[in-house]
Amino acid sequence: MNLMRASDVMGLPVVSIQSGEDVAEVRDVVYDGEAHRLVGFTLNKRGYFAGRMKSVLGDDSVAAIGPDAVMIESESAIDDKAVAPAPLTELDSARPVLGNRVLSEDGTDLGEVVAVILSTGDRPEAVGYELRSPTHDGTSFVPITAQMALSGENLVVPVEATQFIRGDLAGFGAAVASYRSDELEKQR
Amino acid sequence: MSIETFKQVDGRTVIASDSADTIGHVKGFVLDAAGRQIEAIHVDGRGKNASVVDWATLTAFGQDAVMVPSESDRATVHDGHQTEAVKGKVGMVGSRVLTVEGRSAGKVVDAEFDTETGAIVRVITDNGAVDAGRVRSLGSYALVVELEEAHS
Numbered sequence: 313m314n315l316m317r318a319s320d321v322m323g324l325p326v327v328s329i330q331s332g333e334d335v336a337e338v339r340d341v342v343y344d345g346e347a348h349r350l351v352g353f354t355l356n357k358r359g360y361f362a363g364r365m366k367s368v369l370g371d372d373s374v375a376a377i378g379p380d381a382v383m384i385e386s387e388s389a390i391d392d393k394a395v396a397p398a399p400l401t402e403l404d405s406a407r408p409v410l411g412n413r414v415l416s417e418d419g420t421d422l423g424e425v426v427a428v429i430l431s432t433g434d435r436p437e438a439v440g441y442e443l444r445s446p447t448h449d450g451t452s453f454v455p456i457t458a459q460m461a462l463s464g465e466n467l468v469v470p471v472e473a474t475q476f477i478r479g480d481l482a483g484f485g486a487a488v489a490s491y492r493s494d495e496l497e498k499q500r
Numbered sequence: 501m502s503i504e505t506f507k508q509v510d511g512r513t514v515i516a517s518d519s520a521d522t523i524g525h526v527k528g529f530v531l532d533a534a535g536r537q538i539e540a541i542h543v544d545g546r547g548k549n550a551s552v553v554d555w556a557t558l559t560a561f562g563q564d565a566v567m568v569p570s571e572s573d574r575a576t577v578h579d580g581h582q583t584e585a586v587k588g589k590v591g592m593v594g595s596r597v598l599t600v601e602g603r604s605a606g607k608v609v610d611a612e613f614d615t616e617t618g619a620i621v622r623v624i625t626d627n628g629a630v631d632a633g634r635v636r637s638l639g640s641y642a643l644v645v646e647l648e649e650a651h652s
Contacts, residue, residue, distance in 0.1 A: 324602075325641065327598060327602070327639075327641055327642060327644065328637070328639070329600055329636050329637060329644050330636070330637055331533060331637050331639045332533075332535070332598075332636075332637035332638050332639025332640070332641055332642050332643060332644050333639040333640055333641055334639075334640075334641035334642075375600065376600060376601045376602050377602055378598075378599065378601045378602020378603040379602065379603055379604075380598065380602055380603055380604040381598055381602040381603075381604075381642075382602060383598075383600055383601065383602045383644075432601075432602070433601060434601065
Protein backbone atom coordinates (compact mmCIF):
# COMPACT_ATOMS: atom_id res chain seq x y z
CA MET A 313 0.00 0.00 0.00
CA ASN A 314 1.46 3.36 -1.02
CA LEU A 315 0.96 6.14 1.49
CA MET A 316 1.28 9.92 1.63
CA ARG A 317 0.96 12.56 4.29
CA ALA A 318 -2.21 14.57 3.70
CA SER A 319 -0.12 17.74 3.78
CA ASP A 320 1.92 16.47 0.80
CA VAL A 321 -1.22 16.37 -1.33
CA MET A 322 -1.59 20.13 -0.95
CA GLY A 323 -0.34 21.96 -4.02
CA LEU A 324 -0.61 18.94 -6.32
CA PRO A 325 -2.25 19.61 -9.69
CA VAL A 326 -5.72 18.18 -10.27
CA VAL A 327 -5.60 16.65 -13.76
CA SER A 328 -8.46 15.40 -15.92
CA ILE A 329 -7.83 11.96 -17.40
CA GLN A 330 -10.24 12.78 -20.22
CA SER A 331 -8.49 15.99 -21.34
CA GLY A 332 -4.94 16.00 -19.94
CA GLU A 333 -5.58 19.49 -18.58
CA ASP A 334 -4.65 20.67 -15.09
CA VAL A 335 -8.01 22.05 -14.03
CA ALA A 336 -7.10 23.06 -10.47
CA GLU A 337 -4.67 22.44 -7.68
CA VAL A 338 -5.23 21.13 -4.18
CA ARG A 339 -5.53 23.95 -1.69
CA ASP A 340 -6.34 21.93 1.37
CA VAL A 341 -7.47 18.55 2.58
CA VAL A 342 -10.92 18.25 4.12
CA TYR A 343 -10.91 15.69 6.87
CA ASP A 344 -13.57 14.51 9.29
CA GLY A 345 -11.60 14.03 12.51
CA GLU A 346 -14.45 12.34 14.36
CA ALA A 347 -15.12 9.73 11.71
CA HIS A 348 -11.38 9.54 10.81
CA ARG A 349 -12.42 9.94 7.20
CA LEU A 350 -11.06 11.82 4.19
CA VAL A 351 -13.89 14.02 2.90
CA GLY A 352 -12.24 15.69 -0.07
CA PHE A 353 -10.26 18.72 -1.14
CA THR A 354 -10.66 22.44 -1.48
CA LEU A 355 -9.06 23.85 -4.61
CA ASN A 356 -7.05 26.72 -5.98
CA LYS A 357 -6.97 27.88 -9.57
CA ARG A 358 -3.86 27.03 -11.52
CA GLY A 359 -1.50 29.62 -12.93
CA TYR A 360 0.07 32.87 -11.96
CA PHE A 361 -3.13 34.48 -10.78
CA ALA A 362 -4.10 31.51 -8.71
CA GLY A 363 -6.85 32.18 -6.25
CA ARG A 364 -9.24 30.14 -4.27
CA MET A 365 -11.93 28.24 -6.18
CA LYS A 366 -15.39 27.88 -4.72
CA SER A 367 -15.52 24.39 -6.13
CA VAL A 368 -14.85 21.33 -4.03
CA LEU A 369 -13.55 17.91 -4.95
CA GLY A 370 -15.20 15.13 -2.95
CA ASP A 371 -13.13 12.04 -2.18
CA ASP A 372 -15.57 9.84 -4.14
CA SER A 373 -14.97 11.97 -7.25
CA VAL A 374 -11.22 11.38 -7.17
CA ALA A 375 -10.03 8.82 -9.71
CA ALA A 376 -6.63 8.44 -8.02
CA ILE A 377 -4.19 10.23 -5.77
CA GLY A 378 -0.58 9.86 -6.83
CA PRO A 379 2.71 11.41 -5.75
CA ASP A 380 2.64 13.86 -8.67
CA ALA A 381 -1.05 14.62 -9.27
CA VAL A 382 -4.61 14.10 -8.14
CA MET A 383 -6.46 12.54 -11.07
CA ILE A 384 -10.16 13.01 -11.90
CA GLU A 385 -12.09 11.42 -14.77
CA SER A 386 -13.24 14.75 -16.15
CA GLU A 387 -13.82 18.31 -15.10
CA SER A 388 -17.38 17.47 -14.08
CA ALA A 389 -15.92 15.69 -11.02
CA ILE A 390 -15.42 19.11 -9.47
CA ASP A 391 -18.57 20.16 -7.68
CA ASP A 392 -19.00 23.90 -7.93
CA LYS A 393 -22.29 23.94 -6.05
CA ALA A 394 -21.17 22.20 -2.89
CA VAL A 395 -20.29 24.32 0.11
CA ALA A 396 -16.71 23.71 1.09
CA PRO A 397 -16.50 22.08 4.52
CA ALA A 398 -13.84 23.32 6.91
CA PRO A 399 -10.45 22.05 5.78
CA LEU A 400 -7.68 20.38 7.75
CA THR A 401 -5.51 23.40 8.31
CA GLU A 402 -8.30 25.50 9.76
CA LEU A 403 -7.47 24.85 13.37
CA ASP A 404 -10.97 24.60 14.78
CA SER A 405 -11.90 21.74 12.54
CA ALA A 406 -8.52 20.11 12.72
CA ARG A 407 -8.41 20.21 16.50
CA PRO A 408 -10.22 16.89 16.85
CA VAL A 409 -7.15 15.24 15.33
CA LEU A 410 -3.98 17.27 14.91
CA GLY A 411 -2.35 17.84 18.28
CA ASN A 412 -4.30 15.08 19.97
CA ARG A 413 -2.47 12.82 22.37
CA VAL A 414 -2.73 9.17 21.45
CA LEU A 415 -2.94 6.64 24.27
CA SER A 416 -3.17 2.90 24.05
CA GLU A 417 -5.90 1.18 26.06
CA ASP A 418 -3.28 0.05 28.58
CA GLY A 419 -2.39 3.66 29.33
CA THR A 420 0.81 4.11 27.32
CA ASP A 421 1.37 7.54 25.76
CA LEU A 422 2.18 6.87 22.10
CA GLY A 423 2.66 10.50 21.06
CA GLU A 424 0.91 13.48 19.55
CA VAL A 425 -0.80 13.48 16.14
CA VAL A 426 1.19 15.60 13.68
CA ALA A 427 -0.15 14.34 10.34
CA VAL A 428 -2.95 12.39 8.70
CA ILE A 429 -1.73 9.57 6.44
CA LEU A 430 -3.64 8.77 3.25
CA SER A 431 -3.45 5.72 1.04
CA THR A 432 -2.83 6.65 -2.59
CA GLY A 433 -4.14 4.94 -5.71
CA ASP A 434 -7.68 4.71 -6.99
CA ARG A 435 -9.39 4.33 -3.61
CA PRO A 436 -7.81 7.00 -1.45
CA GLU A 437 -8.70 7.03 2.23
CA ALA A 438 -7.24 7.98 5.59
CA VAL A 439 -5.40 4.97 7.02
CA GLY A 440 -3.31 6.30 9.87
CA TYR A 441 -1.79 9.07 11.91
CA GLU A 442 1.80 10.17 12.26
CA LEU A 443 2.73 10.66 15.91
CA ARG A 444 5.53 12.69 17.43
CA SER A 445 7.11 10.50 20.07
CA PRO A 446 6.81 11.70 23.67
CA THR A 447 10.21 10.26 24.61
CA HIS A 448 12.60 10.67 21.70
CA ASP A 449 13.10 12.60 18.48
CA GLY A 450 11.31 11.26 15.45
CA THR A 451 7.85 10.04 14.60
CA SER A 452 5.90 6.83 14.29
CA PHE A 453 2.73 5.78 12.47
CA VAL A 454 -0.40 4.22 13.99
CA PRO A 455 -3.25 2.71 11.96
CA ILE A 456 -6.74 4.17 12.12
CA THR A 457 -9.13 1.66 13.63
CA ALA A 458 -12.88 1.51 13.91
CA GLN A 459 -12.50 1.27 17.69
CA MET A 460 -10.62 4.53 18.20
CA ALA A 461 -12.19 6.66 20.93
CA LEU A 462 -11.79 10.41 20.59
CA SER A 463 -12.41 13.03 23.22
CA GLY A 464 -11.21 16.23 21.61
CA GLU A 465 -7.83 16.04 23.26
CA ASN A 466 -7.13 12.35 23.49
CA LEU A 467 -7.37 9.45 21.09
CA VAL A 468 -7.42 5.95 22.59
CA VAL A 469 -6.38 3.03 20.43
CA PRO A 470 -6.86 -0.68 21.13
CA VAL A 471 -3.76 -2.52 22.32
CA GLU A 472 -3.81 -4.88 19.32
CA ALA A 473 -3.42 -1.89 16.99
CA THR A 474 -0.16 -0.90 18.68
CA GLN A 475 1.72 -3.88 17.24
CA PHE A 476 1.21 -2.30 13.81
CA ILE A 477 2.96 0.93 14.73
CA ARG A 478 5.94 1.53 12.44
CA GLY A 479 8.74 4.05 12.35
CA ASP A 480 8.74 4.67 8.59
CA LEU A 481 6.05 5.28 6.00
CA ALA A 482 7.05 2.45 3.66
CA GLY A 483 6.97 -0.13 6.46
CA PHE A 484 3.70 1.33 7.69
CA GLY A 485 2.07 0.68 4.30
CA ALA A 486 2.73 -3.04 4.70
CA ALA A 487 1.62 -2.91 8.35
CA VAL A 488 -1.73 -1.30 7.45
CA ALA A 489 -2.32 -3.95 4.80
CA SER A 490 -1.69 -6.79 7.27
CA TYR A 491 -3.69 -5.06 10.03
CA ARG A 492 -6.66 -4.83 7.68
CA SER A 493 -6.48 -8.47 6.66
CA ASP A 494 -6.37 -9.42 10.38
CA GLU A 495 -9.49 -7.35 10.99
CA LEU A 496 -11.26 -9.05 8.10
CA GLU A 497 -10.32 -12.46 9.51
CA LYS A 498 -11.90 -11.55 12.85
CA GLN A 499 -15.14 -10.49 11.22
CA ARG A 500 -15.58 -13.92 9.67
CA MET B 501 1.17 -0.04 -43.06
CA SER B 502 4.19 2.19 -42.96
CA ILE B 503 5.42 3.63 -39.70
CA GLU B 504 7.46 6.78 -39.30
CA THR B 505 8.22 8.99 -36.33
CA PHE B 506 7.60 12.71 -35.81
CA LYS B 507 11.34 13.34 -35.77
CA GLN B 508 11.94 11.40 -38.99
CA VAL B 509 9.41 13.45 -40.92
CA ASP B 510 10.28 16.84 -39.43
CA GLY B 511 10.93 19.33 -42.25
CA ARG B 512 9.61 17.06 -45.01
CA THR B 513 8.40 19.02 -48.04
CA VAL B 514 4.66 19.44 -48.59
CA ILE B 515 3.76 19.66 -52.28
CA ALA B 516 0.55 20.53 -54.15
CA SER B 517 -0.08 17.93 -56.87
CA ASP B 518 -1.89 20.27 -59.28
CA SER B 519 0.87 22.90 -59.47
CA ALA B 520 3.86 20.85 -58.24
CA ASP B 521 4.63 23.81 -55.97
CA THR B 522 6.08 23.41 -52.51
CA ILE B 523 3.45 24.82 -50.15
CA GLY B 524 5.26 24.20 -46.88
CA HIS B 525 7.20 21.80 -44.71
CA VAL B 526 6.21 19.53 -41.86
CA LYS B 527 6.69 21.72 -38.78
CA GLY B 528 4.45 19.94 -36.34
CA PHE B 529 1.22 18.09 -35.76
CA VAL B 530 -2.23 18.86 -34.44
CA LEU B 531 -3.54 15.82 -32.55
CA ASP B 532 -7.01 15.01 -31.31
CA ALA B 533 -7.73 15.45 -27.60
CA ALA B 534 -7.43 11.70 -27.10
CA GLY B 535 -3.83 11.93 -28.32
CA ARG B 536 -4.25 9.06 -30.75
CA GLN B 537 -4.86 10.59 -34.15
CA ILE B 538 -3.17 13.28 -36.25
CA GLU B 539 -5.85 15.76 -37.27
CA ALA B 540 -3.71 18.22 -39.21
CA ILE B 541 -0.12 19.03 -40.13
CA HIS B 542 1.38 22.41 -39.34
CA VAL B 543 3.11 23.34 -42.60
CA ASP B 544 3.96 27.03 -42.49
CA GLY B 545 3.89 30.23 -40.44
CA ARG B 546 3.67 30.77 -36.71
CA GLY B 547 1.04 31.47 -34.07
CA LYS B 548 -2.17 32.97 -35.40
CA ASN B 549 -0.67 33.10 -38.90
CA ALA B 550 0.25 29.44 -38.94
CA SER B 551 -1.20 27.37 -41.73
CA VAL B 552 -2.19 23.75 -41.56
CA VAL B 553 -3.28 20.97 -43.87
CA ASP B 554 -6.03 18.64 -42.63
CA TRP B 555 -4.90 15.04 -42.56
CA ALA B 556 -8.08 14.03 -44.41
CA THR B 557 -7.06 16.05 -47.48
CA LEU B 558 -3.66 14.35 -47.95
CA THR B 559 -3.27 12.17 -51.01
CA ALA B 560 -0.04 10.65 -49.72
CA PHE B 561 2.34 10.92 -46.80
CA GLY B 562 5.31 9.77 -48.83
CA GLN B 563 8.88 8.96 -47.90
CA ASP B 564 10.18 12.06 -49.62
CA ALA B 565 7.21 14.40 -49.75
CA VAL B 566 3.76 14.94 -48.35
CA MET B 567 1.25 15.35 -51.19
CA VAL B 568 -1.93 17.40 -51.13
CA PRO B 569 -4.24 17.98 -54.12
CA SER B 570 -3.89 21.75 -54.27
CA GLU B 571 -2.53 24.82 -52.52
CA SER B 572 -6.13 25.66 -51.55
CA ASP B 573 -6.03 22.73 -49.13
CA ARG B 574 -3.66 24.77 -46.97
CA ALA B 575 -5.62 26.84 -44.45
CA THR B 576 -4.82 29.28 -41.68
CA VAL B 577 -5.42 27.82 -38.21
CA HIS B 578 -9.14 28.01 -37.66
CA ASP B 579 -9.86 27.10 -34.05
CA GLY B 580 -8.45 27.36 -30.55
CA HIS B 581 -7.36 23.74 -30.48
CA GLN B 582 -5.23 24.16 -33.62
CA THR B 583 -3.81 27.45 -32.39
CA GLU B 584 -2.74 25.87 -29.10
CA ALA B 585 -1.08 23.05 -31.01
CA VAL B 586 0.89 25.23 -33.44
CA LYS B 587 1.95 27.52 -30.59
CA GLY B 588 3.29 24.46 -28.80
CA LYS B 589 0.94 24.75 -25.83
CA VAL B 590 -0.46 21.31 -26.57
CA GLY B 591 2.04 19.04 -28.24
CA MET B 592 3.10 15.45 -28.18
CA VAL B 593 6.88 15.83 -28.21
CA GLY B 594 8.12 17.37 -24.97
CA SER B 595 4.85 16.74 -23.13
CA ARG B 596 4.89 15.52 -19.54
CA VAL B 597 3.65 11.94 -19.15
CA LEU B 598 1.31 11.20 -16.24
CA THR B 599 -0.27 7.85 -15.36
CA VAL B 600 -3.97 7.57 -14.49
CA GLU B 601 -2.72 6.90 -10.94
CA GLY B 602 -1.18 10.37 -10.73
CA ARG B 603 2.46 9.37 -11.09
CA SER B 604 4.94 11.11 -13.40
CA ALA B 605 6.36 8.84 -16.08
CA GLY B 606 8.87 11.04 -17.89
CA LYS B 607 8.51 13.14 -21.01
CA VAL B 608 7.56 12.40 -24.60
CA VAL B 609 10.61 12.20 -26.86
CA ASP B 610 8.99 11.13 -30.13
CA ALA B 611 5.95 9.33 -31.51
CA GLU B 612 5.43 6.68 -34.18
CA PHE B 613 2.48 7.04 -36.52
CA ASP B 614 0.92 5.18 -39.43
CA THR B 615 1.57 7.24 -42.56
CA GLU B 616 -1.58 5.89 -44.22
CA THR B 617 -4.07 6.73 -41.49
CA GLY B 618 -2.35 9.28 -39.28
CA ALA B 619 -3.03 7.08 -36.25
CA ILE B 620 -0.47 7.25 -33.46
CA VAL B 621 1.00 3.78 -32.96
CA ARG B 622 3.44 4.26 -30.10
CA VAL B 623 4.64 7.15 -28.00
CA ILE B 624 8.35 7.13 -27.20
CA THR B 625 9.17 8.56 -23.77
CA ASP B 626 12.47 8.93 -21.97
CA ASN B 627 11.09 6.12 -19.83
CA GLY B 628 10.29 3.66 -22.62
CA ALA B 629 7.63 3.18 -25.29
CA VAL B 630 3.89 3.44 -24.63
CA ASP B 631 1.43 1.73 -27.00
CA ALA B 632 -1.17 4.16 -28.31
CA GLY B 633 -3.87 1.94 -26.81
CA ARG B 634 -2.72 3.06 -23.36
CA VAL B 635 -3.02 6.77 -24.14
CA ARG B 636 -6.09 8.40 -22.55
CA SER B 637 -5.62 12.06 -23.46
CA LEU B 638 -3.23 14.76 -24.56
CA GLY B 639 -3.77 18.15 -22.95
CA SER B 640 -1.80 21.24 -22.13
CA TYR B 641 -0.64 19.72 -18.84
CA ALA B 642 0.15 16.14 -19.73
CA LEU B 643 -0.20 13.06 -21.86
CA VAL B 644 -2.28 10.80 -19.59
CA VAL B 645 -1.57 7.07 -19.95
CA GLU B 646 -3.02 3.87 -18.52
CA LEU B 647 -0.76 1.73 -16.41
CA GLU B 648 1.09 -1.08 -18.08
CA GLU B 649 -0.31 -4.56 -17.45
CA ALA B 650 1.40 -6.02 -14.42
CA HIS B 651 4.44 -8.04 -15.41
CA SER B 652 3.84 -11.70 -14.69
